[in-house]
Amino acid sequence: MELSEHIKTANVEDVTLRRPFHPALRGTLCVTSHHLLFSDRKDEASWQLLILLRNIDAIEKRTMGSSGTITIKCKDLLVLQLEIPGMEECLNIASSIEALSALESVTETYPFFYRPSHLNLHGPWGLSSTEQYYKQTERLWDRWRVSTVNSDFSVCPSYPRAVIVPREVDDEKLVQSARFRQGGRFPVLSYCHLRNGMVIMRSSQPLTGANRKRCKEDELLLQAVIDGSELGYIIDLRSAQQAQQARMTGGGFESKSCYSYWKRIHRHHERGKVLQESLIKLVEACSDPSHSVDRWLSKLENSKWLSHVHSALSTAGLVVECVERDGHSVLVHGSEGTDSTLLVSSLAQLILDPASRTLTGFLCLLERDWIQAGHPFQQRCAHSAFSHARLKQECPSFLLLLDCVWQVWRQFPLALEFSEALLLRLAQEVYASNYGTFLCNNEQERCAAGVKENTHCLFQSLLSPNIEEQYLNPLYEPTDLAIWPSVHPQSLQLWTGLFLRWTEYAQNMEEAREEMWSIMKEHREKAGPDRTNKTPSTHCDTLTPFENLMDELTIL
C-alpha cells in the first residue's frame, strides 16, 4: 500500500490552531506522507508549523455538529488542538494521522526520504566505532584485542560486528560464553580508564538457571579481564532477590564459588514498564492544566521519576568509585543488558572521562554505548507519555540518561562542552527524527534496512560547522578530574527545560538565554576590531597561544 493511500483529505482550509500560551491562529492544514503542515496565510509573513507525523504520540478527536476538534499530543510533549470545519474532513485527517504516525516498516519512515541539499549521502556514516576506539586507546593494545567473531551477527544478534575482549581469550571461547549469556551478550569492554588501566565491561545475565549451570569459557573470560589483579566488581542492576528469582526463568548471576575473583554488588533498578509508567505519571502531573496545582510536590514524588534519576546516578557513582578510587575493574549487567546496563556504564564514563564530556566525545559515547551496543530504540521509543495504546516494549531509558546528564550539567555548569540545548534536541530526535541515527533496534537490523546507505547521520549533522555552535556551552572549562554529582534529593531537580518545555516559564528562560548569548556576542564583537588590528608579521610564531586564547574567547 502506498503511503498516499492513507490520505483521503490532503488539504483543509479555515482550520483553527490552538497552542498553550499562544493566541489561536486560522489557516490551512495539509497532510503529507510524513508531515502535518499548518500555515497561517492571513499575514504577509506567513507562519508555518511543520510536525513530523512520527512525532505524534496520540490524538483525541471530538466532533460537534458539522465540525470537529483533534487534540494532538506529541512525543516531545507539545499538545495542540486543531478545529476543523467539516466532520468528514476531521475524521479523514485523524485516520491519516493514526495510520501514518505508526508506520511499521523502517524503510517507509521519513529518514529514508529526507534529502536536504546541504547533506550528501555518500561518505562515511557516524563518528565512532569499536575499531576506532581501540585504535585511539593505546593502553588497550597490550592486553586487549578487537574480535570480529560477530561479523555476521550470528554470535550475538544485538552486538555490533566488532567488540573488544581480552587478548588471551580466543573466538571459540567467546562463542561459548555467548551461549551462556542472555541474547548472546557476552562480556565486552565498554571503557578503559587511562589513569590506571581498569576497565568497565558490560554484558547480559548469565544463564545459570535453576540447576546452577556453569560455563568454563565465561569464567575464563572474566578471569582474563582481571588478569592477576586481586579483585573485580560485578554491579548487578537487580536486587539480590530478583537475581535469585531470575534463576527460575533460566537466568541467574555469577556465583561466588565459580567467579571467585569477582565481588558482586546488587543495586536495584526499575526497568521497562515501571519506568514507562513513571514517565507517564510525571508528564500527567506536569501537564495538569488546573491553576492551583495542588500537591504538586507529592505528585512529582509519586511519579518516582526523580528516584529513578537518583538510582542511575548513584549506581554510576558506585562504578566510578570502584574504578577510580579503589582501582578495580567492573562488570555491569542487569538482565538483558540493553537498558540500565548501558545507562549506568555510559553515565560512569561521563563522570570519569573528560573525553566523553566534549560535544564530539559525548556523541561518540552515545554512538558506541547505545546505538552500536544495541539499545532497542525502535521498541523503546515507539511511544512516549501520551499514548493510550497498550504498552509493549516502550521504556524511556534513553530519556532517563539525558535527564541524568542534565543533572550533572546543572551541578557542574562548566565541565561539559555541550549545553542543555543538545540534550533537548536529542530528547526530541530519539522519538521522531529526520535522521537515521536512532532507527532500528541494533546494527544487524540497520544493515538489513540499509540505514547507513539511505539516511543521514544526526550526529554528523550536529557537528557540522554552523550547527555545532548552538550546542556548545559557552562557559566550558575542561577538567581532568572526575565530576561526582551529588545525588541527595535536594540536589536533584525536575528537568524543567524538558518537562515544562511548553509553558510560559520556558519562554522566560529562553529569552534570558538569548540575552546571555547576546551579551557574549557583544563582548566578542568588542574584541573583534582589535583582533583584526594588523599584528607585525614577524611575531607570527609567538602569537599562536594568543590566537588559541582568542578562539577561547570567540566561544563567548
Added chain:
Amino acid sequence: MASAPIAPYNSSPLGNSSSQNASRESLKMEPLADVAVLPGEERVIDKDIIYICPFNAAVKGKVSITNYRLYFKNTDSETPVTLNVPLGVISRVEKMGGATSRGENSYGLEITCKDMRNLRFALKQEGHSRRDIFEILFKYAFPLSHGMQLFAFLSQEKYEENGWNVYEPMEEYRRQGLPNSEWRVTFINKNYELCDTYPTILVVPYKATEEDLRRVSTFRSRCRIPVLSWFHKENHAVIMRCSQPLVGMSGKRNKDDERYLDLIREANGTIKLTIYDARPNVNAVANKATGGGYEGDDAYQNAELVFLDIHNIHVMRESLKKLKDIVYPNVEESHWLSSLESTHWLEHIKLVLSGAIQVADKVSSGSSVVVHCSDGWDRTAQLTSLAMLMLDSYYRTLRGFQVLLEKEWISFGHKFASRIGHGDKNHADQDRSPIFLQFIDCVWQMTKQFPTAFEFNERLLVVILDHLYSCRFGTFLYNCESARESNNVRMKTVSLWSLINSDTSLYINPFYTPESSRVLYPVASMRHLELWVTYYIRWNPRIQHQQQSPVEQRYKELLALRDQYLKKLEELQLSDSAPSSTHLTNSSTPNAATANQHITHLQTPF
C-alpha cells in the same frame, strides 16, 4: 584507598567531605586565633571545648567568645574545623546534661541559631566547667536582656562609603516624579505625631488636607493611613500602603476615610480603586472582633476588595520551623518532596509572589491600588516591595535594591527588632517571625527566573540575611524610624550598605543587562518555585558551597582574560621591535590568578 581527586567546585556524594562547611566559614575572616578581630571587638573568654559536629565526629578544640562572636577552632587534627558565629545569630542557649549524666560528651551546651542551624558543645564534667561560659554566652548573646548594648554600638569599623547616605526619601520621591499636581509631600509626621511607626516624610493626595490626614488616622489601625509607595510615571497609577480600617464588630464607617480613598482613586482617573487585603478572608473578618476589619462594599462603593490569602506571622514561623526540621542537621531523604510539601514553605512563597504579581499587574494596567494587612508592616511590606521590584527596574540595581529595603521595610516600620529579637533572650516570643526572610526568598525566586534582570547576585541576598541577625550593623535594628532616631542609630552605628558599597564587585551579577521598561512577571506556580537550597541547607557539607557561583566566576575569568589579551596586544604593538618570545611568556602569566589554570593550559605550545 586513594582519595579521589576532586575539583574545587565538586562535592563528593560518597562521604568523606569532612568539615568543608565549617572551614569555609573561616575564609570570610581571618582566624580569631591570630586575633584579627573587628575594630571594637573584645575577647571575653577562651576555653577548651568539644564541638559535637553533626556531620562528623566530635571535634576537640578551643572556643573564644568575644562581644561579637563565638569562634571555635579545632586542636586535634590537621584538617581545620572552625566555627565563626556572630552572637546575634543565637536565639537560645541551653544546658545539656548534668554533672552526673552518663555517656560521652553528654555534659555541655546546646545553642539554637536563627539561621537554620544548631550547635552543640561538650565540656569536662568535673568542676562546673560550663558555668562561666554559659553565663558569658547568655549575657553577650542577649545583651539587651542584660542592660548592655548591641555590638553595632561598640563597633569601630570604618568604611570608604557611608551607607547611611544611600536612602534620601526626597531624592527617591523626586526620582519617581513626585511631588506633582496630583501628589504632595507632607511633613505632618515630622515629630512622629501622626503615626509613630511611619517615617517623617509622606506622600499623600494633593487634595487631602493635613486635617483630613489626622481624621483618617483615627480610623486606621495604629494610625497607619494610606500613603504613597510608588508612582507609575506613564499612567500615573499608584501603590498605596496602610493598615486595616477600624471597622469593628458594629461595622463602623468613617466618611473621611471613604473620601480619602476616593481622592486616591480620582488622582489618575482610576474607575475602581482596588484594595488588596493580604489576609485570608476569614482572618479579616475575625479581626473585627478586636476592632479591625476591612473596607465593606457599601461604604466604599468605588472600590473593589480582593483578599490575597496570605497567612499571618505565626503560620510563617511554624512553617519555617518545620522546614528546619527536615533540613538540619540531616536532610530528610526518603520522602524529600512530600516532606518539603508538608512544611508549606513554598506554598506561602507562592501566595506572596502571586499577590505581588496581581498588584503589579493592576498598576501597570493603569489602576491605582491600596495594599494592607492588619497593621501594614509585614505582609504589606512584602507585597508593595515585591510589586515595586517587578514594576521598576531601578530597584533591581544594587543601589536601588538598598533603597527599596530602606524605604519599604526599614523606614515604614517593619518591626525588625520584634520579628528577629535582636539581643533579646526571649526565644519563644510570639512576635518573632521570618517575614523578611520570606521576602528575600521571593526575591531569590525572581532572580532565578530572570537571570539577567538583576544587577546583584545571590551572595548579596545571603549577606543581607546574615547581617539581619548579626547585630554588627545598625541597618536592621529597632522597629521603626522614630526608635532609630531616638537611639541615634545613624550616628552611633555603621550601615550594612557601607560594607557592601565599599566593595561592590563581590555582589555584581555579571549577566545583568539593564532594561528599563519591562515589567517582570515571575511565574508563581508551584512547579516553578524551588527551595533555596544554597541558603537553607548551606550548613550541610554535602551541599556544594560556592562563595560565588562557578558560572559567574568562569564568566568573569573569561572577561579578565579578554582584557588581558587586549592589553597585551597593545603592549605588543608599542614594543614592535622587542624580542618577542621572552616578552610574551613573561607577560601572559602575571596578575591572572583567577585564570591561572587556563593560561597554563594555553602555554603548552611554548
